[in-house]
Amino acid sequence: xxxxxxxxxxxxxxxxxxxxxxxxxxxxxxxxxxxxxxxxxxxxxxxxxxxxxxxxxxxxxxxxxxxxxxxxxxxxxxxxxxxxxxxxxxxxxxxxxxxxxxxxxxxxxxxxxxxxxxxxxxxxxxxxxxxxxxxxxxxxxxxxxxxxxxxxxxxxxxxxxxxxxxxxxxxxxxxxxxxxxxxxxxxxxxxxxxxxxxxxxxxxxxxxxxxxxxxxxxxxxxxxxxxxxxxxxxxxxxxxxxxxxxxxxxxxxxxxxxxxxxxxxxxxxxxxxxxxxxxxxxxxxxxxxxxxxxxxxxxxxxxxxxxxxxxxxxxxxxxxxxxxxxxxxxxxxxxxxxxxxxxxxxxxxxxxxxxxxxxxxxxxxxxxxxxxxxxxxxxxxxxxxxxxxxxxxxxxxxxxxxxxxxxxxxxxxxxxxxxxxxxxxxx
Ligand SMILES: [Zn+2]
Numbered sequence: 573x574x575x576x577x578x579x580x581x582x583x584x585x586x587x588x589x590x591x592x593x594x595x596x597x598x599x600x601x602x603x604x605x606x607x608x609x610x611x612x613x614x615x616x617x618x619x620x621x622x623x624x625x626x627x628x629x630x631x632x633x634x635x636x637x638x639x640x641x642x643x644x645x646x647x648x649x650x651x652x653x654x655x656x657x658x659x660x661x662x663x664x665x666x667x668x669x670x671x672x673x674x675x676x677x678x679x680x681x682x683x684x685x686x687x688x689x690x691x692x693x694x695x696x697x698x699x700x701x702x703x704x705x706x707x708x709x710x711x712x713x714x715x716x717x718x719x720x721x722x723x724x725x726x727x728x729x730x731x732x733x734x735x736x737x738x739x740x741x742x743x744x745x746x747x748x749x750x751x752x753x754x755x756x757x758x759x760x761x762x763x764x765x766x767x768x769x770x771x772x773x774x775x776x777x778x779x780x781x782x783x784x785x786x787x788x789x790x791x792x793x794x795x796x797x798x799x800x801x802x803x804x805x806x807x808x809x810x811x812x813x814x815x816x817x818x819x820x821x822x823x824x825x826x827x828x829x830x831x832x833x834x835x836x837x838x839x840x841x842x843x844x845x846x847x848x849x850x851x852x853x854x855x856x857x858x859x860x861x862x863x864x865x866x867x868x869x870x871x872x873x874x875x876x877x878x879x880x881x882x883x884x885x886x887x888x889x890x891x892x893x894x895x896x897x898x899x900x901x902x903x904x905x906x907x908x909x910x911x912x913x914x915x916x917x918x919x920x921x922x923x924x925x926x927x928x929x930x931x932x933x934x935x936x937x938x939x940x941x942x943x944x945x946x947x948x949x950x951x952x953x954x955x956x957x958x959x960x961x962x963x964x965x966x967x968x969x970x971x972x973x974x975x976x977x978x979x980x981x982x983x984x985x986x987x988x989x990x991x992x993x994x995x996x997x998x999x
Pocket of ligand 1: 655661662673779
């Protein structure tokens with residue numbers, strides 16, 4: 573660190589003194605020397621501006637362990653709801669009304685922040701809510717835009733010179749993104765710059781995917797994907813490790829995207845500013861596309877509030893899996909917020925609460941009947957609604973346990989069996 577500070581000082585001295593010397597007192601050849609020197613100096617300045625220290629997996633695990641001790645810094649999590657309070661993101665008109673990705677992202681972010689804030693290992697920052705930027709970010713954007721621009725330009729110049737030297741290979745994205753307009757892109761870079769300056773340990777960007785579709789008709793694809801930095805970036809290894817744990821948690825209950833370029837669940841990308849485009853981020857950063865915006869469990873407000881809390885919980889648990897190298901062996905916490913659950917018969921397509929049906933779908937996943945034979949999780953995501961997927965899976969459950977006379981509905985005998993298996997599971 574001391575060494576770096578010395579270099580910065582030297583560069584400043586040269587830049588401050590070089591020009592007046594060259595312009596007046598010194599002969600021409602000195603000017604040439606000085607110009608060359610200034611060129612080197614400004615390159616040095618650029619190199620220093622972009623120099624960073626990506627966080628490693630052991631760094632973060634160490635911080636997590638240390639955060640349990642008194643007076644030690646917490647693990648600093650930055651949650652960024654995708655897009656801006658009044659601008660950008662997908663929109664969709666469903667039977668349940670108009671939904672905007674930027675509002676959905678803010679809604680899910682609140683749940684996610686809730687889990688981290690309740691855990692004393694973490695200090696949690698959220699960039700905005702549905703209405704406005706947090707005051708920290710509003711002030712930062714107001715006062716720092718020239719510095720953000722210069723910082724971004726320095727990263728761009730550094731990458732461009734590395735490309736010329738053959739030390740960096742441009743890779744085009746597998747999935748097309750809409751380019752953010754300049755001020756929006758700069759605010760996104762600003763979030764990364766702030767994250768570096770404030771020693772953020774991990775960044776989670778929240779989005780909902782879209783795929784071209786006729787208005788008010790769902791698109792072709794469903795499911796989640798996690799975007800991570802392309803492998804040449806300094807924060808790629810750590811992000812991939814983090815994202816793998818979150819992926820494992822989510823995929824147990826949530827369909828993975830069936831869009832061909834997203835089917836691996838983790839998608840590398842070089843151009844997404846959020847995950848550290850231009851090698852700009854020290855912290856690992858994942859961009860979550862939690863589902864497609866037209867999926868029914870997202871458009872229905874009642875289902876959504878349970879579903880988003882569950883998505884947030886799985887994300888939080890994935891981060892825990894990543895950071896906590898010594899999880900307590902007596903950990904009794906459930907893998908899902910939907911269980912344990914107590915059912916009261918009847919639960920059918922006409923009766924039973926959204927929570928009953930989510931819990932039923934989740935129990936049937938755990939018991940191995942859901943999705944029903946011949947269907948995928950993308951055909952049959954958990955929705956909190958009792959339709960053909962739930963009915964078929966429930967019939968398989970009833971066949972397995974020899975329950976007769978309640979075909980495809982939760983009557984008394986089925987409720988008893990469900991309660992026996994899932995009402996007190998983790999207690
Ligand atoms: Zn988005």
